[in-house]
Amino acid sequence: MIPSDHSRATMWYLAIIETDSQLWCSDGKPVNTPRGGTGVSSRFIVDGQGFLDLTQIAGNAIDANGLTLFTGIQSHDQHTADWRLFLQLPGDGAFVLGVYPPGDGCPNTTDRDTAEDLITVSGTLKPLPAVSPTDALFLEDMITEGIVPYPDNPDSPVKSADEIRELGKRLFPFTPFSFPLAMCVYDWTTVSFARLVFLKIFEYTGTGPPYPLDRQSVAQAIWGCDWEIYTPKNRDFMRTFLMNPASSLADVEAQLAKVIDELHFFSDAQNRLLAAAMRALPRTCTITHPQLYSGQVDIQHLGLNHFGIEFLECPLNHAVGESLQQNFHEAMASYIAPGRVITTKMVWSFADSLRDAVEYSNGILLVLVPPGGKWTWESGAYITPLSVDPRKTEYTFLAGTRFEVRDAQEAYIYRKRVVVITLLPCPPVDLG
Known part of the structure; x- marks a missing residue:
């Protein structure tokens, strides 16, 4: 459950639940x-079966997986703090959600016709993600090693393995691989994200899987890292790339x-697990977070000419052997121009703070706006509970997310010159 800074006193609860399936809430209550x-x-x-997201969108309405249940109870009614809901889960991936009028007693749970006399909506659960046992066991080996x-992580309060394990059980109770899922999200919020970025943006995705790599660019990106203690001469940093400390680019x-x-x-394995985890994590309401922001390019020593290669639409994805760099202005004038749709090759992180995003910006500021009529960020996951630094709010959008480019213009924000690109999320694609 994502907390709101503008919560009303109005509350609701599931008074009657008809199901033969185990049911949990991701808040652990x-x-x-x-x-x-x-x-x-x-x-x-x-x-x-799947997920049901219940999002209170007004004083008398709840969004249920994209369907609006109007309670029929006015906001000034004394009963608005006690909405009693009925939930029926027949076992086939469908659901029926209803609300009892104020003052009505709740019928017996064995009454299968309960929903017929209520204000109801009927819909489909969001599917559970597939979790590869091979990927999960491989990640467990990486944990063991x-x-x-x-x-x-000297600047952050590190979570213990037991803490991460318990969070995994709470957030991913539908799979026996809850610990690897939780751990791969946690690891993403550490400097390990560099591995997950380099090995994705430097793939030639135009050839079909398995995708060849621009090895020279990967090596140069690793050698160019110089973030305080995170350098190629640091043992822990190089182990994240399965290597030893290096003394030169040739090394x-x-x-x-x-x-x-x-x-x-x-x-690939960690990115697949990360995608499964992100699909399973709670959604965030667009009422409380109407825009999200991301400073790009998100690795400091990569420049603007590495932005275009983050997308499947980049023509260099078909040019195996050529260096994966493209002039930023050429990319912006073609497949990243307003009106075009771009598809990410890597995970993108966003914040709900404009100032934080500008601070991390390396020349680009992404501004994300929600599609009309959508009450949650469907493609984005709220990962802060699993972050190495819970003080930093973070939302992630998985690889394969599609965005329509709405606008692009230069601006000075907090005394920093950036190219502001406004994006609208589109339905994602499966990158495998």
Whole structure:
């Protein structure tokens, strides 16, 4: 459940639940706990079936997986703090959600015709993500070897493995691989994200999987890292790339040639697990967060000419052997021009703070606006509970997310010159 800074006193709870399936809520509380407040979204997990997101969008309405349930109770009514809901889960991936009028007694749970006398909506649960046992077991090996999570995070309060395990059970109770899912999200919020970025943006995705890599650019990107203690001479940093400390670019290239296949699989496996976790995490209401922001390019020593290669639409994805860099202005004038749709090759992180995004910007500021009529950020996951730094609010959009470019213009924001690109999320594609 995503907390709102503008919560109303109005609450609701599931008074009657008809189901033969195990049901959880991602906040870890009993499913019949009172919840609510305008802009608060709660995710219910139905074992073996899917997710139901209930989002209070007004004083008398709840969004249920995109369907609006009007309670018929006015905001000034004394009963608005006690909406009693009926939920029916027949077991086939469908749901019926209804609300009892004020003062009506709740019928017996064995009455199968309960919903017929109520204000109801009927819909479909959002599907549970598939979790590859091979990927999960591989990540567990990386955990055992001490490569995941990144071990040295001096500026953040590190979570213990037990804490991450418990969060996994709460957020991903539908799978026996809840711990690897939780751990890969946590690891993403550490400096390990560099591995997940480099091994994705430097793929030639125009050839079909398995995608070849621009190895030279990967090696140069690793060698160019110089973030305080995170350098190629640091043992922990190089272990995240399955390598040893390096003294030169040639050293990085030689080591990379030996580990490239395993490293590429490592990246692919963790990105697949990350995608599954992000699909399962709670959604965020667009009422309380009407815009999200991201400073790009998100790795400091990569420049503007690395922005265009982050998208499947970049023509260089078909040019195996050529360096994956493209002039920023050429990219903006063609496949990233307003009106075009772009598809990400990598995970993107966003914040709800404009100032934070500008601080991390390397020349580009992305501004994300929600589609009309959507009450939650469907493609974005709220990952802060699993972050290495819970003080930093973070929303992630998985690889394969599509965005329509609405506008692009230069601006000075907080004394920084940036290209502001306004984006509208579109339905994602599956990158495998």
